[in-house]
Amino acid sequence: MINYTDKIPNNIDLGRDRVLQRALEHWQPAYLNWWHDTGPTESHAYDVYLRTATSVEPDGWAQFGYVRMPEYRWGIFLQPRDEKRQVNFGIHKGDPAWQEVPGEYRSTLRRVIVTQGDTEPASVEQQRMLGLSCPSLYDLRNIFQVNVEEGRHLWAMVYLLHRYFGRDGREEAEALLDRRSGDTDNPRILGAFNEPTPDWLAFFMFTFFTDRDGKFQLCALAESAFDPLARTCRFMLTEEAHHMFVGETGVTRIIQRTCDVMKENKVDDPSDVRALGVIDLPTIQRYLNFHYSVTLDLYGSDISSNAANYYTGGLKGRFEETKINDDHLLSEATYPVSEVVGGKIIVKQVSALTALNERLREDYIREIESGVSRWQRVIDKAGIPFRLTLPHKGFHRAIGNFAGHFVSPEGEVLTEEAWKNHQHEWLPAPQDHAYVQSLMSGRVVEPGKFANWIAPPGRGINNQPLNFEYVRFN
Ligand SMILES: [Fe+2]
Numbered sequence: 001m002i003n004y005t006d007k008i009p010n011n012i013d014l015g016r017d018r019v020l021q022r023a024l025e026h027w028q029p030a031y032l033n034w035w036h037d038t039g040p041t042e043s044h045a046y047d048v049y050l051r052t053a054t055s056v057e058p059d060g061w062a063q064f065g066y067v068r069m070p071e072y073r074w075g076i077f078l079q080p081r082d083e084k085r086q087v088n089f090g091i092h093k094g095d096p097a098w099q100e101v102p103g104e105y106r107s108t109l110r111r112v113i114v115t116q117g118d119t120e121p122a123s124v125e126q127q128r129m130l131g132l133s134c135p136s137l138y139d140l141r142n143i144f145q146v147n148v149e150e151g152r153h154l155w156a157m158v159y160l161l162h163r164y165f166g167r168d169g170r171e172e173a174e175a176l177l178d179r180r181s182g183d184t185d186n187p188r189i190l191g192a193f194n195e196p197t198p199d200w201l202a203f204f205m206f207t208f209f210t211d212r213d214g215k216f217q218l219c220a221l222a223e224s225a226f227d228p229l230a231r232t233c234r235f236m237l238t239e240e241a242h243h244m245f246v247g248e249t250g251v252t253r254i255i256q257r258t259c260d261v262m263k264e265n266k267v268d269d270p271s272d273v274r275a276l277g278v279i280d281l282p283t284i285q286r287y288l289n290f291h292y293s294v295t296l297d298l299y300g301s302d303i304s305s306n307a308a309n310y311y312t313g314g315l316k317g318r319f320e321e322t323k324i325n326d327d328h329l330l331s332e333a334t335y336p337v338s339e340v341v342g343g344k345i346i347v348k349q350v351s352a353l354t355a356l357n358e359r360l361r362e363d364y365i366r367e368i369e370s371g372v373s374r375w376q377r378v379i380d381k382a383g384i385p386f387r388l389t390l391p392h393k394g395f396h397r398a399i400g401n402f403a404g405h406f407v408s409p410e411g412e413v414l415t416e417e418a419w420k421n422h423q424h425e426w427l428p429a430p431q432d433h434a435y436v437q438s439l440m441s442g443r444v445v446e447p448g449k450f451a452n453w454i455a456p457p458g459r460g461i462n463n464q465p466l467n468f469e470y471v472r473f474n
């Protein structure tokens with residue numbers, strides 16, 4: 001169970017480690033300042049119906065109740081230790097899992113933890129204005145839940161930095177509160193986390209696509225030989241599931257509402273659809289193309305010696321590493337990787353060790369495909385002849401083998417000029433953003449009411465009715 005009598009809730013017996021406790025209690029006010037400055041805007045006095053972790057067990061870890069977000073019980077929750085856990089891949093395979101950081105991997109592991117940690121506050125910063133245009137109290141509560149849990153994910157990484165990386169770790173923990181999403185001088189580390197999230201369609205796409213990248217990165221780190229990292233990532237994954245749920249169902253409800261309005265009014269031209277105050281399907285497709293492509297970049301270069309070193313050293317595994325039936329060393333294995341040669345996309349076999357980023361990206365794509373086909377079913381059920389498609393993975397890429405090439409969503413390699421001529425058919429144009437934002441000029445706060453552009457969800461949170469007062473403004 002989690003100890004809530006301490007200033008910092010935890011299940012790591014924090015009170016027994018005075019030095020660590022003091023270091024974290026010193027970081028805590030800086031964190032709260034960060035939340036005040038960059039957390040959800042104007043929200044500090046709201047009572048929000050949030051879940052809080054009470055235990056790390058898979059069943060019943062959550063307790064629901066009204067909380068003011070600055071008083072949310074952020075803390076440190078690790079999955080309990082399995083004394084018999086071993087290293088499951090790489091050259092240390094078969095050794096007991098590490099309880100401390102081996103000197104040789106210190107700087108690499110610190111970098112991995114900082115990079116993961118940096119994404120957590122970034123998404124809170126990206127989403128901070130959205131409360132002002134929420135489509136319902138239900139949705140407002142959900143975005144706040146996502147925000148406080150991303151804040152807790154920052155705590156999870158900061159704990160590791162403080163506990164295992166000494167002074168360097170403390171400095172990194174401070175720096176995590178100093179960088180800002182989209183800041184020109186001191187931006188967040190990864191590209192997708194510096195993109196704005198200007199509206200709710202972008203938010204739902206982000207939580208569907210980019211939080212799912214989070215899931216796959218956490219799954220790879222949950223295999224780590226460094227046991228405290230593995231255990232903290234396992235618990236973070238239980239929180240991540242809700243974020244992806246918010247994204248998937250959010251987009252589903254937008255599509256549902258659009259299809260309902262199209263059928264009711266027998267319209268299908270995007271301008272007619274827009275005249276009825278809902279988001280036309282081609283615009284949804286363009287948002288999808290954008291969020292998918294910038295998220296694919298987060299997996300890094302297709303061929304990466306860093307990825308190989310992380311794996312060989314036991315720092316970062318594959319998705320579901322222990323379920324894979326092979327040598328877990330990848331000394332002989334090969335893996336197919338795409339590249340552009342002479343204006344054509346070709347596939348070549350490379351050492352599987354160097355292709356681990358691409359492999360994780362493909363595991364991710366498989367999950368994305370099934371989510372998109374669930375969205376498609378809503379359109380099919382309405383009898384509307386429109387297909388949502390995932391663009392080719394080379395489309396609109398800035399990192400890896402496709403960077404610098406101009407690939408169409410169909411996978412054709414084009415000239416820069418030809419690609420740019422079609423850009424606004426494929427990616428949201430300024431007028432798309434302007435239209436979507438025009439729908440979201442104010443917030444809907446009457447319990448049980450939903451904005452015109454989104455369908456209500458199938459059910460409420462924690463079995464509460466849809467007209468429950470999920471947020472009280474005070
Ligand atoms: Fe997170």
Ligand SMILES: [Fe+2]
Nearest residue numbers: 211214240243
């Ligand atoms: Fe998340």
